Amino acid sequence: MASGTLVIGESTEDGKLNPVVPELIGIGSRLGGPVTVALLGSGVEGVAQEAGAFGASKVFVIDDAILKDYQGDSYVPIAERIAKEVNPAVILMGQTMMGRDLAPRLAQRLGTAVAMDCVNFEMQGDKLIAERPCYGGSARARYTINGMPQIATVRAKAQEPAERDDSREAEVVKQPAGVGEGDVRTRIVERRKEKAEGVRLEDAKVVVSGGRGLGGPEGFKPLEEMADVLGGAVGASRAVCDLGWYPVANQVGLTGKVVTPDLYIAVGISGASQHMAGISSVKNIVAINKDPDASIFKSSRWAVVGDWKEIVSGFTEKVRQLKASG
Amino acid sequence: MKTAHSCCCRAAFDALRSGRNGVSSQDCGKISGCYTTARDETRAGGAGNGDLRDQPHRSSLLIVFPDQGDRSCSQFRVDEAAKKVLPAPGIQPVPSQFDTIGVEAALRIKDKQPDTVITVLSLGPDSFRDTIKHCLAMGADEGVHINDPAVNGADHWATAEVLAAAIKKLEPFDLIIAGRQAVDWDMGIVGSTIAEILGIPVVTIAKDIQHNDGRVTVERVLLDGFETVEAPTPAVVTVSNELGEPRYPQLRQIMMAAKKEVKPWTLGDIGISAPEKRITLEALFVPETKVETEFIEGDTPQEKGEKLATRLREAKLI
Numbered sequence: 275m276a277s278g279t280l281v282i283g284e285s286t287e288d289g290k291l292n293p294v295v296p297e298l299i300g301i302g303s304r305l306g307g308p309v310t311v312a313l314l315g316s317g318v319e320g321v322a323q324e325a326g327a328f329g330a331s332k333v334f335v336i337d338d339a340i341l342k343d344y345q346g347d348s349y350v351p352i353a354e355r356i357a358k359e360v361n362p363a364v365i366l367m368g369q370t371m372m373g374r375d376l377a378p379r380l381a382q383r384l385g386t387a388v389a390m391d392c393v394n395f396e397m398q399g400d401k402l403i404a405e406r407p408c409y410g411g412s413a414r415a416r417y418t419i420n421g422m423p424q425i426a427t428v429r430a431k432a433q434e435p436a437e438r439d440d441s442r443e444a445e446v447v448k449q450p451a452g453v454g455e456g457d458v459r460t461r462i463v464e465r466r467k468e469k470a471e472g473v474r475l476e477d478a479k480v481v482v483s484g485g486r487g488l489g490g491p492e493g494f495k496p497l498e499e500m501a502d503v504l505g506g507a508v509g510a511s512r513a514v515c516d517l518g519w520y521p522v523a524n525q526v527g528l529t530g531k532v533v534t535p536d537l538y539i540a541v542g543i544s545g546a547s548q549h550m551a552g553i554s555s556v557k558n559i560v561a562i563n564k565d566p567d568a569s570i571f572k573s574s575r576w577a578v579v580g581d582w583k584e585i586v587s588g589f590t591e592k593v594r595q596l597k598a599s600g
Numbered sequence: 601m602k603t604a605h606s607c608c609c610r611a612a613f614d615a616l617r618s619g620r621n622g623v624s625s626q627d628c629g630k631i632s633g634c635y636t637t638a639r640d641e642t643r644a645g646g647a648g649n650g651d652l653r654d655q656p657h658r659s660s661l662l663i664v665f666p667d668q669g670d671r672s673c674s675q676f677r678v679d680e681a682a683k684k685v686l687p688a689p690g691i692q693p694v695p696s697q698f699d700t701i702g703v704e705a706a707l708r709i710k711d712k713q714p715d716t717v718i719t720v721l722s723l724g725p726d727s728f729r730d731t732i733k734h735c736l737a738m739g740a741d742e743g744v745h746i747n748d749p750a751v752n753g754a755d756h757w758a759t760a761e762v763l764a765a766a767i768k769k770l771e772p773f774d775l776i777i778a779g780r781q782a783v784d785w786d787m788g789i790v791g792s793t794i795a796e797i798l799g800i801p802v803v804t805i806a807k808d809i810q811h812n813d814g815r816v817t818v819e820r821v822l823l824d825g826f827e828t829v830e831a832p833t834p835a836v837v838t839v840s841n842e843l844g845e846p847r848y849p850q851l852r853q854i855m856m857a858a859k860k861e862v863k864p865w866t867l868g869d870i871g872i873s874a875p876e877k878r879i880t881l882e883a884l885f886v887p888e889t890k891v892e893t894e895f896i897e898g899d900t901p902q903e904k905g906e907k908l909a910t911r912l913r914e915a916k917l918i
């Protein structure tokens with residue numbers, strides 16, 4: 275009988291365990307039953323024991339140069355093979371670049387369904403109840419999957435990570451990839467990174483984001499200055515990324531990044547549900563907007579109504595003073 | 601050489617469809633062996649199989665899209681008992697944003713290869729006809745509207761299975777373009793599932809599609825940049841908003857679209873019965889958000905900014 279949870283894990287580009295993996299293991303442990311992790315990639319063997327420390331009882335390692343970059347054609351058959359071998363009740367992965375692409379294809383191969391981008395889970399008997407935002411984050415839906423295994427992708431930072439305990443050890447099973455160049459129909463010709471300077475959005479304690487209300491790309495200069503003084507990072511709404519005012523890599527929201535800073539300052543952003551989806555777990559939101567009825571104020575702890583320019587300059591100046599005086 | 605064979609069959613079919621008699625349907629199997637050779641000779645400047653070489657490249661693109669009003673913001677109400685979202689009164693359904701972007705992507709290919717045929721394929725109730733018409737007015741060539749009460753309330757997998765079956769009936773084709781996700785359920789499942797059912801490659805979240813000589817070159821949006829991926833056709837590509845603004849139909853085009861055909865199909869026409877559902881919507885609700893908002897007051901904007909800094913310092917956030 276299908277039981278337990280299989281987590282399809284992944285590593286970061288610099289070879290660390292992707293921070294979503296401990297979160298997935300945490301969910302799996304809370305659902306009950308053993309948690310097995312499958313790690314696919316190149317140079318991932320080193321992080322297998324780390325998955326064990328977070329509570330995985332067994333870790334499959336498929337470490338092969340062909341898996342260096344995610345490609346559906348190489349990852350999907352391996353995930354399918356391991357899923358059949360493990361026969362879990364639940365399969366979890368992150369709503370990452372990999373998860374978005376892999377999960378629907380895996381579901382079809384296994385003849386089952388997947389709930390994407392979930393934020394909350396519950397187990398009733400052997401039925402997984404997966405909760406996910408829909409309608410751009412304005413509504414929530416709860417799903418059950420009719421067959422087995424029940425697959426879900428999980429939004430980053432929606433759930434607490436499992437606790438790390440280095441005294442725990444997992445059984446590590448190394449397996450060959452079993453796929454060759456000939457199986458991969460797609461070919462990555464080029465990969466270009468948009469360079470992010472300073473603090474990474476995902477790691478920043480303070481994020482200052484700008485929207486269409488900035489009036490033009492030059493509006494980001496004062497925001498960068500503000501972020502600099504606060505030791506934070508700069509984000510953007512999709513409207514301004516679409517307009518080319520700021521790089522897409524800095525987009526916050528449903529189709530951009532999920533961020534979890536202690537403080538989020540939104541400048542000239544209206545607060546569309548898709549934007550808010552990227553900051554749904556942020557407790558301290560500040561909004562600066564000239565429209566007193568802007569919907570972002572509904573989720574903000576602090577609201578400042580007015581033209582952003584002078585508000586921001588007054589703010590940045592004051593922060594400098596406060597920081598200088600300790 | 602499965603790919604070469606299907607390519608060839610497409611060339612043969614294309615010839616038939618475009619009314620040229622360069623290749624006959626009986627020849628299809630025979631030519632499959634020499635198809636790639638003919639191509640190679642062409643490239644080398646040799647005088648190979650003239651019939652094939654002169655064949656204009658006629659590609660057939662299929663775009664799939666659902667009907668979705670742009671009710672993505674606050675313009676709707678949730679009926680928790682019926683587990684349905686009700687649009688605000690007066691909101692007209694328009695094609696889901698990612699799907700007009702899909703049509704735009706196809707039109708850009710057609711701009712370069714005018715012999716491309718763009719078929720708009722959609723599964724949904726009567727109201728979907730208007731959205732198909734909108735896509736035809738944008739410049740798509742023909743529409744297929746699968747409208748059958750047996751698939752009312754179809755989930756993503758049932759939707760994908762019906763669409764895949766319809767696509768098989770529409771063969772040959774080079775490219776299927778779908779939205780990366782629809783604006784309501786945001787799942788991003790239908791495109792990849794169709795590719796799996798048809799056994800063809802899929803490239804997701806595209807911002808640019810180039811289509812040439814039996815392959816697509818797709819620029820994908822990654823979280824930290826972009827990636828260029830090549831795949832042989834036929835293939836599925838799902839498109840993202842980074843592709844750019846879809847064109848808006850001109851009055852003349854809207855009038856021309858009235859003459860374009862929208863084929864009404866039922867499941868019977870495709871030859872399948874309603875697929876089983878794989879997922880159940882147990883509840884739909886609006887989550888509660890309770891935040892006490894403090895408005896920062898001041899005589900000038902400058903002063904409000906300064907006060908904000910002071911408040912955040914008091915809250916130990918900066």
Ligand SMILES: Cc1cc2nc3c(=O)[nH]c(=O)nc-3n(C[C@H](O)[C@H](O)[C@H](O)COP(=O)(O)OP(=O)(O)OC[C@H]3O[C@@H](n4cnc5c(N)ncnc54)[C@H](O)[C@@H]3O)c2cc1C
Pocket residue numbers: 410484485486487488510511512513514525526527528529530531541542543544545546547548549552562563564565568580581582583672697782783
């Ligand atoms: C499927 C889908 C996915 C999406 N994904 C995302 C996503 O990931 N991220 C995202 O951000 N959006 C996303 N969107 C888009 C989203 O719906 C909004 O369109 C977008 O967030 C709006 O950006 P904005 O707030 O910058 O612009 P607007 O909505 O135009 O708001 C501008 C604001 O600036 C204020 N303003 C104007 N001038 C000034 C001034 N001088 N001083 C102060 N304030 C001023 C205005 O009052 C207004 O509130 C998505 C949409 C869809 C359909």
Ligand SMILES: Cc1cc2nc3c(=O)[nH]c(=O)nc-3n(C[C@H](O)[C@H](O)[C@H](O)COP(=O)(O)OP(=O)(O)OC[C@H]3O[C@@H](n4cnc5c(N)ncnc54)[C@H](O)[C@@H]3O)c2cc1C
Pocket residue numbers: 664665666667696698699702721722723724752753754755756759763777778779780781782783784785786787788789790791879880881
């Ligand atoms: C339990 C359940 C019940 C549902 N009941 C209904 C219902 O009663 N009425 C309803 O309208 N929807 C219903 N849906 C949603 C429906 O199944 C479609 O799949 C949905 O519109 C696609 O939303 P998505 O964002 O998740 O799609 P994705 O998987 O993200 O699809 C993305 C792309 O696939 C293509 N696509 C998706 N659906 C269609 C379609 N129908 N025709 C052509 N192309 C398509 C489009 O290109 C779209 O951009 C239901 C879904 C579930 C899970």
